Amino acid sequence: MQGMPPKLQFDTTAFDGIEYTGALTSGLIGHLTMTELLLVMIPVFLVGASFGSFLNVCIARWPLDLSVVSPRSRCPRCERPITWYENIPLLSWLILRGKCAGCALPISLQYPLVEVLVGGLWAAAFYYLGFTLEAVRVATFATLLFGIAVTDAKHYLIPDGFTVSGLILVMLFAIVNMFLGEPSHFVTPWPAILGACVGAGAITIIGWLAEVIIEREAMGFGDTTLMAVVGAAVGAERSLLTIVVGAFVGAVTFLMVVGPIVKIRTRRRGEEFAFPDVPFGVFLAPAALLTLLWGDALIRWYVERAFSA
Numbered sequence: 001m002q003g004m005p006p007k008l009q010f011d012t013t014a015f016d017g018i019e020y021t022g023a024l025t026s027g028l029i030g031h032l033t034m035t036e037l038l039l040v041m042i043p044v045f046l047v048g049a050s051f052g053s054f055l056n057v058c059i060a061r062w063p064l065d066l067s068v069v070s071p072r073s074r075c076p077r078c079e080r081p082i083t084w085y086e087n088i089p090l091l092s093w094l095i096l097r098g099k100c101a102g103c104a105l106p107i108s109l110q111y112p113l114v115e116v117l118v119g120g121l122w123a124a125a126f127y128y129l130g131f132t133l134e135a136v137r138v139a140t141f142a143t144l145l146f147g148i149a150v151t152d153a154k155h156y157l158i159p160d161g162f163t164v165s166g167l168i169l170v171m172l173f174a175i176v177n178m179f180l181g182e183p184s185h186f187v188t189p190w191p192a193i194l195g196a197c198v199g200a201g202a203i204t205i206i207g208w209l210a211e212v213i214i215e216r217e218a219m220g221f222g223d224t225t226l227m228a229v230v231g232a233a234v235g236a237e238r239s240l241l242t243i244v245v246g247a248f249v250g251a252v253t254f255l256m257v258v259g260p261i262v263k264i265r266t267r268r269r270g271e272e273f274a275f276p277d278v279p280f281g282v283f284l285a286p287a288a289l290l291t292l293l294w295g296d297a298l299i300r301w302y303v304e305r306a307f308s309a
């Protein structure tokens with residue numbers, strides 16, 4: 001198939017095609033003692049948690065069109081500037097017991113949760129992929145997707161900050177890997193450009209047709225920009241698979257769970273029922289990560305079943 005990434009050769013139980021190539025440390029990680037493993041993985045987790053801390057700033061500021069660089073973070077109520085030692089991932093939240101040191105305004109549990117999850121993402125990526133560019137690429141992509149999903153769920157918005165920086169990072173990594181030649185889940189630069197066009201185009205066509213059918217706005221432009229980033233990462237074929245998986249999970253969740261809950265609530269209040277808006281990015285983002293890591297196996301499995309009989 002055209003535009004398919006080279007066959008993976010990471011030594012890991014998470015993916016098929018297992019063969020340790022020597023240059024990667026993923027095979028070696030499996031031979032470390034527990035203490036050695038912790039010594040290697042704790043720093044990775046802390047780096048990830050710091051990215052999670054920055055991601056919290058992006059999630060809070062980008063939907064409001066604010067800069068993520070300046071000014072320094074302040075308490076929204078007493079305006080007390082947050083000092084560096086109150087800004088250490090996880091630790092500060094625990095020491096402050098989730099409250100502002102100035103006025104005791106509660107700090108959302110979202111902050112430490114995002115830090116733990118992103119730290120865990122980075123540790124998992126390095127555990128399975130070794131100390132490789134590929135681990136950095138997967139962890140970065142997953143962090144971005146996570147930020148997009150949280151922001152879309154909270155604000156029904158996918159800020160350009162995520163998608164523009166995502167597109168730049170995905171393309172940059174693809175170009176750097178041309179020189180490193182690591183086997184990768186991501187596509188090479190030219191298929192990435194085509195993938196961005198196909199991903200963004202496909203979701204836009206679907207959104208346009210859906211609007212014609214249901215006679216109301218179905219999809220924001222944020223979904224188009226998100227699928228451009230996803231397409232650049234996974235290529236044309238798997239960007240279509242992302243939309244199929246995301247649409248399926250999103251439709252099931254909203255038709256079977258969220259929709260009925262909203263219906264019962266509005267009926268109790270005696271209001272008229274309107275089907276809730278669907279933050280599609282919440283479903284596209286995890287679908288993109290699944291497709292990146294296991295999409296080829298899924299396509300192969302499907303094609304074998306569909307055409308063997």
Ligand SMILES: [Zn+2]
Pocket residue numbers: 075076077078079080100101102103104105
């Ligand atoms: Zn305060």
